[in-house]
Amino acid sequence: MLENPTSSIIPALVVVLSLSILGYFAWKTLITSNLFQKGINLAQAKDYQGAEAAFRKVISINSTNDVVRLFLGDVLNQQGQVEEATELYQEVIRRSPKNPDAYLRLANLLMQQEREEEARTNLIQAKDLLQKQRQPEKAKKITQLLDKMSDKLSQS
Template identity: 45%
Template sequence: MENLPLDSLAIIIVIFTISSLIYFSIRTWRTNSLFQQGINFYQTKDYQNAEKYFRQVIAINSTNDVVHLLLGDTLMQQQQVEAAISKYEEVINRAPKKIDAHLRLANALLLQNQQKEAIDILKQAEDYFQSKRYVNELARLKEILQKIESQFN
């Protein structure tokens, strides 16, 4: 590369940069399109197709917690509770501040008559939000926890 004139090196860098931008633009457009199709299928209660599209989005971007939660919801609608629980736990492990993941996991456990486990999950979340001083999430969580505990005590 030392033999290339400086102009040639600049051209190569520009071409590489433009190619990268095009690649990421296409990838983003495709991900958004698949996500929207999954949402559309979910809203029309076609959960099998929604699952298929959410899994495709995850294959492209495995760190999108919203899609993992929606996939869990889709699995719940198909009575695949264990698979949904696994998705919710995956999100909690990766992003413990996602209160929706804790609530969805607790709900799934309640549907399986695992009240103690659901309460334990919510208490763990309560401790986490308390330690991080997430006031809004903590208040919401305490309210839900009180309702559940009063039902099962």
């Protein structure tokens, strides 16, 4: 019995389509990774505007990357754009409430603004998350910081 020629074309098309999709995502990942590394390098070189542009481009390609948002918040903070940095950290907390880094960065920003009570709340949240995530050393450092804050408050 002869095989229908179209019956072998369909599986071939499926394979070609699948490989094309994989290729697209590999390319997108490579571009994103290179831009992210560029942003890190620019931030380390204190080229905060360049880093900001790189991180914003990464977010435009991959809108779900919270790590990039945290780094973008850091460079915005370095440029004195505290309000926008605060909004980014809060956005990461809303999107990923179990991310202790977002709470820590927000707490740091709040301490810079001398908003100790809000900073303390975020530090406690970060400490609790780190304990749940089995990172006792980091949690211990936050506990020590909270103790220093309490001591400072009681001396006032």
